[in-house]
Amino acid sequence: MLKINKLNTYYRESHILKDVSVSVDRGQVVIMLGPNGHGKSTLLKSICGLVEKIDGQILYDGQDITGLASDKIVNLGVTYIAENRELFPYMTVMENLKLGAYSKNARGNEKENMAWVASLFPKLMQRQNQLASTMSGGEAKMLAIARGLMSDADLLCIDEPGLGLQPSYRVEISQIIKEISRQGKTVFIVEQNIPQLIEMADKIYIMEEGGISFEGGKYDVLNNEQLKEIFLGL
Amino acid sequence: MFLEIIEVFTSGLINGSVYALMAVGLTLVYGVTKAFNFAYGSFYNLGGYFAWVLLIPLGVIGGYFSVFFMAIPFFFIVGYLLEKVLISPLRKYDDWEMKVMMLTLGLSLFMDFGYQAIFGPRIKSLPGIIEGTVQVGEVVLFQQDIVIFILSLSGMLCFWWILNNTRTGMAVQAVAQNPAGAQIVGIPKDFIFAATFAISTMMVGFGGILLCQKNFVDPMGSTDIMIKAWVITAFGGMGSIRGSLYAAFILGMLEAFVGWYFGMIHVQIATLTLLLVTLAIRPRGLMGRE
Amino acid sequence: MRKTGLLAIIFTFVMLTTTSVFAADTIKVGVPLAATGAYAGSGDNYWKGIEMAINEINKGGGLLGKQLEVIRFDSQEFAPEVVMQGANYLCGKMKVASVHAGWAGWGQDIRAYGKYDAPFFCDDGAMPAVDVYKSDPEKYYNTYFITDTGGDQANSMFNMLTALPYEYPNKKIVIINTDDAWGMEVGDTLSKQFKKIGWKVAKRETVPYGINEWGPILTKIRRINPAIIHIEIPSSQEVITFFRQFIKQPTNSILSYGWSITPLEVLTTLGKDADGIVGEMPAGMPAPKAPNAKAQAWVDQYMNIYKHPVPAGSWIAYTSVMVWADAVKAVGDEYDFKAVNKHLKEAGYDGLQGKMKFGENNTLHAQPAAPIVHYQVQDGKLVALFTDPPLKPYGEYKFQMPRWIKK
Numbered sequence: 001m002l003k004i005n006k007l008n009t010y011y012r013e014s015h016i017l018k019d020v021s022v023s024v025d026r027g028q029v030v031i032m033l034g035p036n037g038h039g040k041s042t043l044l045k046s047i048c049g050l051v052e053k054i055d056g057q058i059l060y061d062g063q064d065i066t067g068l069a070s071d072k073i074v075n076l077g078v079t080y081i082a083e084n085r086e087l088f089p090y091m092t093v094m095e096n097l098k099l100g101a102y103s104k105n106a107r108g109n110e111k112e113n114m115a116w117v118a119s120l121f122p123k124l125m126q127r128q129n130q131l132a133s134t135m136s137g138g139e140a141k142m143l144a145i146a147r148g149l150m151s152d153a154d155l156l157c158i159d160e161p162g163l164g165l166q167p168s169y170r171v172e173i174s175q176i177i178k179e180i181s182r183q184g185k186t187v188f189i190v191e192q193n194i195p196q197l198i199e200m201a202d203k204i205y206i207m208e209e210g211g212i213s214f215e216g217g218k219y220d221v222l223n224n225e226q227l228k229e230i231f232l233g234l
Numbered sequence: 235m236f237l238e239i240i241e242v243f244t245s246g247l248i249n250g251s252v253y254a255l256m257a258v259g260l261t262l263v264y265g266v267t268k269a270f271n272f273a274y275g276s277f278y279n280l281g282g283y284f285a286w287v288l289l290i291p292l293g294v295i296g297g298y299f300s301v302f303f304m305a306i307p308f309f310f311i312v313g314y315l316l317e318k319v320l321i322s323p324l325r326k327y328d329d330w331e332m333k334v335m336m337l338t339l340g341l342s343l344f345m346d347f348g349y350q351a352i353f354g355p356r357i358k359s360l361p362g363i364i365e366g367t368v369q370v371g372e373v374v375l376f377q378q379d380i381v382i383f384i385l386s387l388s389g390m391l392c393f394w395w396i397l398n399n400t401r402t403g404m405a406v407q408a409v410a411q412n413p414a415g416a417q418i419v420g421i422p423k424d425f426i427f428a429a430t431f432a433i434s435t436m437m438v439g440f441g442g443i444l445l446c447q448k449n450f451v452d453p454m455g456s457t458d459i460m461i462k463a464w465v466i467t468a469f470g471g472m473g474s475i476r477g478s479l480y481a482a483f484i485l486g487m488l489e490a491f492v493g494w495y496f497g498m499i500h501v502q503i504a505t506l507t508l509l510l511v512t513l514a515i516r517p518r519g520l521m522g523r524e
Numbered sequence: 525m526r527k528t529g530l531l532a533i534i535f536t537f538v539m540l541t542t543t544s545v546f547a548a549d550t551i552k553v554g555v556p557l558a559a560t561g562a563y564a565g566s567g568d569n570y571w572k573g574i575e576m577a578i579n580e581i582n583k584g585g586g587l588l589g590k591q592l593e594v595i596r597f598d599s600q601e602f603a604p605e606v607v608m609q610g611a612n613y614l615c616g617k618m619k620v621a622s623v624h625a626g627w628a629g630w631g632q633d634i635r636a637y638g639k640y641d642a643p644f645f646c647d648d649g650a651m652p653a654v655d656v657y658k659s660d661p662e663k664y665y666n667t668y669f670i671t672d673t674g675g676d677q678a679n680s681m682f683n684m685l686t687a688l689p690y691e692y693p694n695k696k697i698v699i700i701n702t703d704d705a706w707g708m709e710v711g712d713t714l715s716k717q718f719k720k721i722g723w724k725v726a727k728r729e730t731v732p733y734g735i736n737e738w739g740p741i742l743t744k745i746r747r748i749n750p751a752i753i754h755i756e757i758p759s760s761q762e763v764i765t766f767f768r769q770f771i772k773q774p775t776n777s778i779l780s781y782g783w784s785i786t787p788l789e790v791l792t793t794l795g796k797d798a799d800g801i802v803g804e805m806p807a808g809m810p811a812p813k814a815p816n817a818k819a820q821a822w823v824d825q826y827m828n829i830y831k832h833p834v835p836a837g838s839w840i841a842y843t844s845v846m847v848w849a850d851a852v853k854a855v856g857d858e859y860d861f862k863a864v865n866k867h868l869k870e871a872g873y874d875g876l877q878g879k880m881k882f883g884e885n886n887t888l889h890a891q892p893a894a895p896i897v898h899y900q901v902q903d904g905k906l907v908a909l910f911t912d913p914p915l916k917p918y919g920e921y922k923f924q925m926p927r928w929i930k931k
Contacts, residue, residue: 048418049417050414050417069422070417070418070420071422074418074419075420079418079420080418081418086412086414086415087412087415088407088408088416089411089412090407090411090523091404091407091411095404098404099404099416099419099421100419102401102405102408102420102421103419106420151419
């Protein structure tokens with residue numbers, strides 16, 4: 001479904017991603033591990049058209065989406081859920097959700113998606129008239145994920161959903177991701193604070209210094225004491 | 235004395251409504267694109283000349299009704315194209331906000347001197363939308379002022395409604411609040427920037443028609459408007475629409491009461507003092523956000 | 525390299541086009557006026573008078589057998605450096621034989637043109653400009669003020685207002701003037717004069733340019749209900765908006781507009797609505813009927829060319845060109861500045877309204893041949909009621925009671 005060939009990205013003078021090749025199949029949960037600041041987020045953002053200078057090839061369902069504007073990519077069914085949430089602070093929860101369904105492909109299914117999101121995040125629905133800026137970190141994170149789901153995307157690129165959250169939220173997030181995956185969505189996720197996720201993973205990548213240093217199944221990681229310790233703190 | 239205060243209050247109210255209409259567009263563009271449009275005042279004048287050309291040399295049927303009817307698409311398209319052709323290409327630079335300011339400053343001079351070259355240096359006078367007065371008790375109101383008040387108010391309500399009840403309006407607010415977030419949900423930023431420019435141009439053009447028919451079309455009149463709109467925008471809080479609405483009415487009242495009580499010569503200085511004090515105590519203005 | 529090539533082409537082009545100008549045997553006349561900016565309207569009035577004079581001289585065979593060639597300079601809004609540039613360009617570079625400006629500044633113009641010797645005619649009309657001249661009359665000997673100062677004009681306005689065939693219902697006057705030298709000078713003088721005869725200056729309001737909202741001031745005026753409202757704002761917009769807002773709920777006041785009646789737009793915009801307002805024009809041409817056949821022919825010709833009545837500045841700017849041409853003719857050499865200036869100062873000139881002469885401070889003080897004319901707007905036109913000095917009724921024209929005054 002997603003195939004990335006020799007992707008290179010640059011920010012000002014620095015070369016961030018170096019010849020990254022990744023592939024994600026439909027319905028999979030793919031996890032990207034790796035130390036902070038080594039390009040994991042950049043990779044997700046590049047897929048979603050949020051990085052300006054990129055080189056290489058990104059194929060989505062066989063279509064070349066390299067360098068396409070973000071709104072076009074969202075329209076094709078690829079959505080980015082940001083690590084730092086990127087909500088609309090002076091809008092209510094409901095308004096944030098509705099804007100999540102801004103793209104043309106999402107408009108038709110707005111009602112169904114809203115019902116789905118409501119069932120996944122009952123607590124958000126109780127606060128639908130609250131301003132996003134007044135929510136706690138965990139709630140805001142949930143809203144960011146919920147907003148991402150409103151886009152009716154088939155491929156969700158989720159950036160560190162568990163970062164800086166209490167364990168209870170992490171558990172909730174892993175359950176939600178399981179549910180998303182169960183609905184047939186493809187999930188490409190950067191996350192290493194939620195060990196439960198590894199159980200769901202169909203494939204795991206490790207990125208170091210802008211390049212892929214490891215590619216394998218979940219047992220390859222779980223059976224490798226060194227990797228397990230470094231990246232999962234287990 | 236009481237009667238006088240009522241009269242002065244009315245004058246402040248009417249001024250405020252017009253200022254609000256003028257400043258809201260400027261603050262909108264700033265809020266969304268984070269760039270200041272210095273050519274704003276010149277579009278005010280374009281409104282005046284637009285009405286003049288239609289009413290006087292062309293003698294359009296339907297008078298002001300037709301003028302307003304045609305002004306809406308005209309100014310929308312002018313603003314949209316301007317953004318697409320002149321401003322949008324600058325956005326690829328890192329310091330594009332500065333470049334936009336330089337460009338719009340140049341554009342405003344170009345437009346002002348252009349008006350002079352095309353329409354001559356002399357002021358032009360427009361027929362009034364309506365003449366006559368209305369007496370409410372002892373207070374005499376000019377029908378023209380009432381029309382201006384109603385039209386600016388409905389213009390603003392219309393704008394408010396569009397902003398809060400349409401998909402594009404919400405997208406405009408989204409870009410203003412969080413451009414990165416807007417991109418993530420798939421809002422086409424370039425289109426929204428252009429649409430914002432178009433809406434603000436529409437509002438100022440509309441305001442230009444309203445005020446120029448009361449006063450004049452003056453090829454060099456843009457500076458005054460620009461200064462006033464800027465003061466209101468800064469006072470209200472750069473980018474805050476509600477802030478500039480409050481600021482517009484506060485300044486309208488301040489001008490009327492200072493002018494009445496202390497004399498017209500003190501109006502400008504009072505306005506600017508208020509601005510400086512506000513900015514010193516609260517740099518983000520009345521309702522600006524950090 | 526490419527840049528120098530381009531420069532060379534531009535240079536050659538400029539040389540080619542300008543040499544043709546040098547080649548013809550003409551007398552160059554400098555005309556620095558506001559062609560753009562806030563004062564472009566009055567600049568246009570002066571230009572029309574100057575253009576008419578130049579065309580008339582050229583059609584009549586030129587001056588000393590040579591055609592006059594106008595070199596214009598846009599002095600914009602009289603920023604000192606722009607005025608200085610103009611003087612250096614016209615006198616220093618183009619070596620013009622005389623300079624005809626209208627209103628040209630507040631003294632910076634006198635300094636700029638005082639560096640040269642070509643006669644400089646200006647219509648500054650305010651004391652600060654005259655004060656520059658007075659600071660060194662020898663250095664500034666080539667400066668000529670073609671209208672009287674604000675103070676003298678204000679005295680004349682006072683005389684006219686007290687001479688109106690109208691019984692004032694009270695002795696209260698409201699004076700509104702601009703915050704520049706001209707406005708203050710007129711406001712101060714009027715205020716002093718009216719106090720002297722026992723009137724009360726119920727409100728003296730100094731205003732900045734650019735006011736379009738008169739509500740607060742009118743509110744006060746309505747309470748005062750003065751016998752006279754005098755407005756001295758030498759810019760059309762403010763005085764038009766004042767009138768429009770005043771007339772919707774008028775007081776029993778004579779509206780005296782002073783010089784403010786003369787900007788062309790006041791009458792073209794207000795038309796017959798303005799009927800009743802009084803005002804003045806220094807070095808003016810009485811209207812609608814000119815004082816003599818020669819002057820009438822001139823007025824007719826003006827109306828024929830420009831399709832509007834003669835505004836302030838046109839006639840006297842025309843006359844200043846004629847005065848200078850007359851001096852050059854007498855001297856026989858346009859570049860003998862000493863002799864031309866001497867002639868200008870001493871000989872006087874026989875103008876359309878009679879013999880006129882520059883007086884103290886090289887100023888063309890109000891005199892019968894260049895009178896201050898007091899008008900009233902009647903039927904949408906300026907109608908001369910008085911000329912001054914001496915203050916006397918003009919022709920058969922009569923004061924009409926303004927329609928807003930209720931007995």
